[in-house]
Amino acid sequence: QVQLVQSGAEVKKPGASVKVSCKASQYTFTDYYIHWVRQAPGQGPEWMGWINANSGTTNYAPKFQGRVTMTRNTSITTAFMDLTRLGSDDTAFYYCARGGTGLWGWANWFDPWGQGTLVTVSS
Amino acid sequence: DIQMTQSPSTLSASLGDRVTITCRASQTVGNWLAWYQQKPGKAPKVLIYEASTLESGVPSRFSGSGSGTEFTLTISSLQPDDFATYYCQQYKSYSFGQGTKVEIK
Numbered sequence: 001q002v003q004l005v006q007s008g009a010e011v012k013k014p015g016a017s018v019k020v021s022c023k024a025s026q027y028t029f030t031d032y033y034i035h036w037v038r039q040a041p042g043q044g045p046e047w048m049g050w051i052n053a054n055s056g057t058t059n060y061a062p063k064f065q066g067r068v069t070m071t072r073n074t075s076i077t078t079a080f081m082d083l084t085r086l087g088s089d090d091t092a093f094y095y096c097a098r099g100g101t102g103l104w105g106w107a108n109w110f111d112p113w114g115q116g117t118l119v120t121v122s123s
Numbered sequence: 124d125i126q127m128t129q130s131p132s133t134l135s136a137s138l139g140d141r142v143t144i145t146c147r148a149s150q151t152v153g154n155w156l157a158w159y160q161q162k163p164g165k166a167p168k169v170l171i172y173e174a175s176t177l178e179s180g181v182p183s184r185f186s187g188s189g190s191g192t193e194f195t196l197t198i199s200s201l202q203p204d205d206f207a208t209y210y211c212q213q214y215k216s217y218s219f220g221q222g223t224k225v226e227i228k
Binding site: 035043044045046047061095097107108109110111112113114115116 | 155157159166167168169172173178210212214215216217218219220221222
């Protein structure tokens with residue numbers, strides 16, 4: 001079945017950066033968008049951006065512009081999310097999720113999701 | 124920014140109850156609306172997309188309706204596995220509602 005498997009939990013100090021990976025399997029990686037979403041403890045999900053896994057084109061939420069970079073490596077069917085200048089309010093679960101395919105692939109629900117990666121920012 | 128407002132934020136119900144959750148968008152999203160279920164420690168899972176299309180494998184007791192700015196998720200007869208938090212999401216610009224926690228009464 002289609003699966004997204006993320007890298008393990010991270011603990012970072014304020015001001016540091018974190019890079020989370022998302023390994024895709026059982027579908028053609030370059031046919032779909034990958035979205036990144038985060039969820040702080042007890043809060044609703046918050047969309048961070050997407051990457052077109054074929055072209056590498058990205059679209060970031062304004063809140064994260066300048067601080068987030070989304071990349072992919074098609075040879076290993078893996079997407080990456082890099083977040084810099086971490087603060088305590090960046091403590092959250094970070095999820096990747098598959099979006100849609102084709103010309104309107106950006107306008108799609110998210111299915112499936114990775115298992116989540118807990119990023120804790122603490123001094 | 125499109126704001127998504129869910130109500131109620133918490134819902135207490137009994138097994139077999141019919142449950143309705145409402146989601147309101149601050150501007151029209153057409154039918155670009157999905158509903159997700161999330162259980163503690165797990166990722167969200169899609170139940171409904173395009174406002175009313177049931178995801179494959181999701182029980183038929185779940186249904187969605189609405190278009191434009193007003194949407195509802197209905198569970199026709201609440202089962203033990205349904206106690207969870209539910210989120211709506213518009214995928215025009217991807218914002219989520221704040222969630223509705225369905226608890227045992």
